[in-house]
Amino acid sequence: xxxxxxxxxxxxxxxxxxxxxxxxxxxxxxxxxxxxxxxxxxxxxxxxxxxxxxxxxxxxxxxxxxxxxxxxxxxxxxxxxxxxxxxxxxxxxxxxxxxxxxxxxxxxxxxxxxxxxxxxxxxxxxxxxxxxxxxxxxxxxxxxxxxxxxxxxxxxxxxxxxxxxxxxxxxxxxxxxxxxxxxxxxxxxxxxxxxxxxxxxxxxxxxxxxxxxxxxxxxxxxxxxxxxxxxxxxxxxxxxxxxxxxxxxxxxxxxxxxxxxxxxxxxxxxxxxxxxxxxxxxxxxxxxxxxxxxxxxxxxxxxxxxxxxxxxxxxxxxxxxxxxxxxxxxxxxxxxxxxxxxxxxxxxxxxxxxxxxxxxxxxxxxxxxxxxxxxxxxxxxxxxxx
Ligand code: MRU
Numbered sequence: 001x002x003x004x005x006x007x008x009x010x011x012x013x014x015x016x017x018x019x020x021x022x023x024x025x026x027x028x029x030x031x032x033x034x035x036x037x038x039x040x041x042x043x044x045x046x047x048x049x050x051x052x053x054x055x056x057x058x059x060x061x062x063x064x065x066x067x068x069x070x071x072x073x074x075x076x077x078x079x080x081x082x083x084x085x086x087x088x089x090x091x092x093x094x095x096x097x098x099x100x101x102x103x104x105x106x107x108x109x110x111x112x113x114x115x116x117x118x119x120x121x122x123x124x125x126x127x128x129x130x131x132x133x134x135x136x137x138x139x140x141x142x143x144x145x146x147x148x149x150x151x152x153x154x155x156x157x158x159x160x161x162x163x164x165x166x167x168x169x170x171x172x173x174x175x176x177x178x179x180x181x182x183x184x185x186x187x188x189x190x191x192x193x194x195x196x197x198x199x200x201x202x203x204x205x206x207x208x209x210x211x212x213x214x215x216x217x218x219x220x221x222x223x224x225x226x227x228x229x230x231x232x233x234x235x236x237x238x239x240x241x242x243x244x245x246x247x248x249x250x251x252x253x254x255x256x257x258x259x260x261x262x263x264x265x266x267x268x269x270x271x272x273x274x275x276x277x278x279x280x281x282x283x284x285x286x287x288x289x290x291x292x293x294x295x296x297x298x299x300x301x302x303x304x305x306x307x308x309x310x311x312x313x314x315x316x317x318x319x320x321x322x323x324x325x326x327x328x329x330x331x332x333x334x335x336x337x338x339x340x341x342x343x344x345x346x347x348x349x350x351x352x353x354x355x356x357x358x359x360x361x362x363x364x365x366x367x368x369x370x371x372x373x374x375x376x377x378x379x380x381x382x383x384x385x386x
Contacts, residue, residue, distance in 0.1 A: 006226050007034065009181055010052055010060055011148070016071055016141045020064045024051045025181055029222040040069030040088055047095040047102075050213065054182020055256045055292055056151050059101030062092045063144035066109050071137055078117070081133035085113055085140075097304040098265055098333045099256040100294040105147050112143040148184050154289040155185035157347035162192025162252070162287055165345075166203050170249040173206040173239065176267035177219035178254025178287065188287040189252040190223070192345065197229050205231045206248060208239060210267060212313045212330070236269050243280040251277045252345070255288040262338030262354035263300025264288075268331055274340040286336075287345040290363055300335035308332050 010022040024035040026049060035051050037043045043065030046052050052061045069088030076084060089106040096102060116136050166172060172193065179187035186194040193205060205224055210216035217233050224231040234242060242248055251273060257265045264270075264286050277284040297303055310328035314320060322328075343352035344359075351362050 006032070006180075006223075009057055009184060010064070012064055012067075012141075012145060016067070016138060020061070020068065022046065022052045022061070023181065025053055025219060026051050028181075028218050037065070037068065039072075040065050040091065043068060044092060044095050047092070053215070054177060054187075055099035055101040055254065056154070056183040056188070056289060057181070058096060058099055059105035059291060060144075060148045060151060060184060062095070062102045063105040063109055063147045065092050066106060067137075067141050067144045070140065076133060078131045078133050078136070081136060082113060082117070085110070096306055098306045099292075100297075101256075101289075101291045104291045105144075108147060109140050109143055112139055115139070151184035151289070151291075154291075154347040155180075155183050155187060155191045158188055158287050158289065158345055159186050159191035159195035161347070161349055162285070162345040163195035163199065165250060165252075165283075165285065166192055166196035166201060167249065168201050168203065170203045171206060171247045172203060173208070173242070173248045173251045173273070174220060175208045175216060175236075175251075175253045175270050175273055176210045177215040177223065178266075179220055179223045181219050181223055182254065188254045188289065188292075188345075190220070191287065192252065193224075193229060194227065197227065203230075204247075205229060206242060207231055207233050208236045208269065208273070209233060210269060211236055212308075212316045214316070215267065236272075239273055240276050243276055243282060248277075248280075248282055251282060251284045252287055253285075255286050255292050255344075256333055257297070257303050258286070258288060258293045258344065258359075259297045259299045259303060260293075260295045260359065261299045261356045262341060262344065262351075262359055263303070264336050264338070264341060264344075265300065265303045265305065265333045266336065268334050271334040271336045271340075274336040278340050283342040284336075284340060285343050285345055285350075286341055289347050293359065293363060295360065295363065300337060303333075303335055305334070306332040 013021055020037040022035050024033045027033045047058050047061055066088050070085050073084050093103055113136050174189050178189035207216045207220040221231050221233045253266050253270050255264045255266050274284045308330050310330050313328045313330055314322040338354045341354045343350045348362050351358050
């Protein structure tokens with residue numbers, strides 16, 4: 001995200017010897033504070049404690065964290081380096097289990113490194129087992145930056161495909177934060193809103209506060225206000241009543257993992273919203289880049305759901321709001337079945353209807369985002385009138 005005076009959500013400063021700077025999202029909205037990560041442990045904790053959060057952003061963070069984890073390991077030959085990379089990737093993958101973007105980004109780095117052991121491209125030198133791994137380090141650094149740049153392009157494309165869904169004067173409900181703070185740019189669910197806003201269209205956003213960690217109120221409401229987009233905050237329990245009042249025309253949320261059949265894991269509470277949307281005849285859309293699809297997971301029942309500390313419910317932001325020893329139910333995500341999802345807005349177009357074959361064909365048709373699109377990016381601003 002880079003809206004007006006708001007800095008980028010996450011970026012690498014300098015060359016391979018540099019460091020990562022991110023907005024510390026645990027401090028918003030009361031303070032806009034930057035967090036510096038110079039080693040992999042700091043990055044692990046930043047992901048775990050949600051200083052950086054949102055599926056695409058933690059993919060970027062993990063990729064940059066892996067570079068931090070291997071760049072200082074001197075004295076290793078090729079095989080020692082690859083072993084270290086594997087350890088670092090597994091360590092980072094343990095930070096949060098649900099968003100597949102995290103593993104997707106780490107797998108990309110692994111694949112990039114493996115090019116040097118069995119190159120298919122004659123321009124890439126084959127590094128023998130005892131070879132110095134400096135070249136691999138540099139390649140991983142470039143790959144991590146590319147993942148970030150491509151994420152900007154994906155957000156923009158999702159914005160363009162989703163923008164026609166935002167009718168003039170409509171009310172759009174979103175949940176959690178799937179905006180610029182969750183990605184390198186405009187976000188996923190919020191990208192169509194930024195796009196429509198950039199075209200001068202007027203509409204209104206309703207943001208559910210998203211208990212227990214309040215990403216909707218702390219982050220989405222703040223982010224939309226920074227961009228000058230009208231937003232009304234509501235408690236999660238008010239969604240049914242709001243829908244019944246006729247003020248919601250469309251729901252768009254993000255996703256943390258989309259199974260092969262379209263079942264979608266997203267922030268806890270999303271499933272209830274989808275059921276309510278169905279009951280009120282309101283179209284429910286998911287917005288997500290292709291890096292959020294996990295075709296190896298056949299359906300939602302196989303998606304690992306993160307359980308978080310019960311104190312996030314009992315005393316989320318300081319004072320106790322429950323008996324200190326009361327048992328809590330605390331999944332961080334839930335799964336919305338594909339049959340409740342009208343369409344999935346991706347950087348390749350809208351997948352509609354949401355079926356296994358439709359998903360497979362869209363992902364197959366465009367296996368990777370063309371590199372030249374990422375290279376042509378301009379800086380990310382909320383104006384799409386280009
Ligand atoms: O626990 P969080 O804040 O990382 O959860 C984030 C969400 O559920 C988002 O909706 C999802 O990651 C999509 S972000 C573009």
